[in-house]
Amino acid sequence: MNQDLFPFLLQCLSSDAAVNNARAGGSLLHAKFPGALEASFVTAPKLSLPADIEPIPIYRVMNSEGAVEDPTQDPNLDQATVRKMFRDMVLLNTMDKILYESQRQGRISFYMTNFGEEASHIGSAAALSPEDWVYGQYREAGVLVWRGFTISDFINQCYGNAEDQGKGRQMPVHYGSRKLNFVTISSPLATQIPQAAGAAYAFKLQPNNQRCVVTYFGEGAASEGDTHAAFNFAATLDCPVIFFCRNNGFAISTPSKEQYRGDGIAGRAAGYGMAALRFDGTDVFATYNATKLAREYVLRENKPIVLEAMAYRIGHHSTSDDSTAYRPAEELEVWNTVEHPITKLKHYMIQRGWFNEGEENEFVKSVRKQVLSQINQSERIPKPDWREMFQDVYTEMPVHLKEQLRAMEKHVEEHRDHYPLKDFKQ
Numbered sequence: 293m294n295q296d297l298f299p300f301l302l303q304c305l306s307s308d309a310a311v312n313n314a315r316a317g318g319s320l321l322h323a324k325f326p327g328a329l330e331a332s333f334v335t336a337p338k339l340s341l342p343a344d345i346e347p348i349p350i351y352r353v354m355n356s357e358g359a360v361e362d363p364t365q366d367p368n369l370d371q372a373t374v375r376k377m378f379r380d381m382v383l384l385n386t387m388d389k390i391l392y393e394s395q396r397q398g399r400i401s402f403y404m405t406n407f408g409e410e411a412s413h414i415g416s417a418a419a420l421s422p423e424d425w426v427y428g429q430y431r432e433a434g435v436l437v438w439r440g441f442t443i444s445d446f447i448n449q450c451y452g453n454a455e456d457q458g459k460g461r462q463m464p465v466h467y468g469s470r471k472l473n474f475v476t477i478s479s480p481l482a483t484q485i486p487q488a489a490g491a492a493y494a495f496k497l498q499p500n501n502q503r504c505v506v507t508y509f510g511e512g513a514a515s516e517g518d519t520h521a522a523f524n525f526a527a528t529l530d531c532p533v534i535f536f537c538r539n540n541g542f543a544i545s546t547p548s549k550e551q552y553r554g555d556g557i558a559g560r561a562a563g564y565g566m567a568a569l570r571f572d573g574t575d576v577f578a579t580y581n582a583t584k585l586a587r588e589y590v591l592r593e594n595k596p597i598v599l600e601a602m603a604y605r606i607g608h609h610s611t612s613d614d615s616t617a618y619r620p621a622e623e624l625e626v627w628n629t630v631e632h633p634i635t636k637l638k639h640y641m642i643q644r645g646w647f648n649e650g651e652e653n654e655f656v657k658s659v660r661k662q663v664l665s666q667i668n669q670s671e672r673i674p675k676p677d678w679r680e681m682f683q684d685v686y687t688e689m690p691v692h693l694k695e696q697l698r699a700m701e702k703h704v705e706e707h708r709d710h711y712p713l714k715d716f717k718q
């Protein structure tokens with residue numbers, strides 16, 4: 293039924309004459325329930341069971357040997373681009389190993405590695421425009437690597453020194469970069485997801501909008517109320533946002549089989565009236581193709597989409613976690629070898645004659661050297677002026693903060709001997 297006729301029909305059906313009119317031709321026209329306009333009637337009750345719906349399949353381009361299964365799916369990126377992808381993944385992996393150890397040595401307070409998820413970061417970042425805004429969770433450092441966040445940017449942030457763009461106010465790995473359109477990470481889970489929907493809505497309202505928003509989150513964060521609110525807002529307000537779920541199998545010690553009962557996170561999309569695509573997040577090309585398709589879709593249709601990158605969190609959740617307490621070491625083995633995203637891309641490059649073992653070993657060595665020397669430098673850079681903690685929340689500092697700042701200055705002055713003031717920029 294033409295929905296424009298709906299109010300008219302309601303009016304007509306309220307009078308007997310109209311009912312008679314509607315009966316003309318032998319059948320009574322029915323109003324539709326406003327809450328289920330597309331649904332038809334049946335005469336027997338039938339439960340809609342989750343098992344009636346096939347699980348959403350996992351799209352992949354490469355198999356574990358790095359062989360492309362269907363040649364039409366090879367994005368055929370040129371050698372320089374594939375090499376950048378490979379090297380960015382290796383850089384992230386190498387930097388992670390050293391920064392993880394630097395926390396173990398007590399040099400930084402905290403760290404989170406990205407092991408096993410390198411391809412989902414690099415593959416998605418490569419398919420986006422650098423102008424697209426990113427709202428991350430915390431385990432997406434590869435997106436920043438791709439966009440040009442440097443080793444010194446990463447390490448100065450983790451060391452919270454005066455060169456950190458966040459001015460030492462955040463825990464390590466809570467990166468942000470205005471220049472790279474990467475919104476600063478927040479610790480409370482899922483807060484970034486409704487913000488991303490809102491930003492996408494704002495973009496849509498701009499004339500000739502060419503930008504979309506992508507928000508990354510884990511399958512654990514997807515259980516937060518904020519995620520559901522964001523899904524519904526984005527769907528009903530038609531926002532060009534990519535909901536990029538990294539389903540890495542764990543939320544700290546909670547395995548995904550205890551996290552939800554439905555078909556993962558992609559399986560929720562239809563319930564909200566959104567498109568979805570599930571893919572192998574250890575396959576950089578599947579991630580690239582999926583994100584490219586998603587970007588085209590959200591901008592063409594002004595609608596949101598749910599992407600679900602299937603992967604496995606190889607590292608501990610963070611330096612505050614010991615994952616041997618809740619999963620057997622043997623389980624990791626396959627993810628750390630044949631299914632490792634870097635191994636797969638390496639095989640692909642070998643098949644094309646694009647891989648030179650010697651050069652790549654040299655690359656790893658040079659990254660290790662850069663990271664170690666940067667740690668040395670970052671440790672020597674003083675902490676930001678502690679007064680900075682009162683700045684930047686408001687354009688103009690309000691009276692109550694001015695009072696707190698004065699009180700703090702007085703306190704520090706009176707107790708100078710108890711504070712390591714020489715470590716802070718004056």
Ligand SMILES: Cc1ncc(C[n+]2csc(CCOP(=O)(O)OP(=O)(O)O)c2C)c(N)n1
Nearest residue numbers: 431479480481510511512513540542543544
């Ligand atoms: C609102 C909120 N609840 C709990 C936490 C503690 N917490 C930090 S990370 C995390 C697990 C998140 O898992 P997931 O979203 O799957 O991301 P992953 O760590 O696997 O990348 C939890 C429970 C938090 N930071 N915020």
Ligand SMILES: [Mg+2]
Nearest residue numbers: 510511542543
């Ligand atoms: Mg997870």
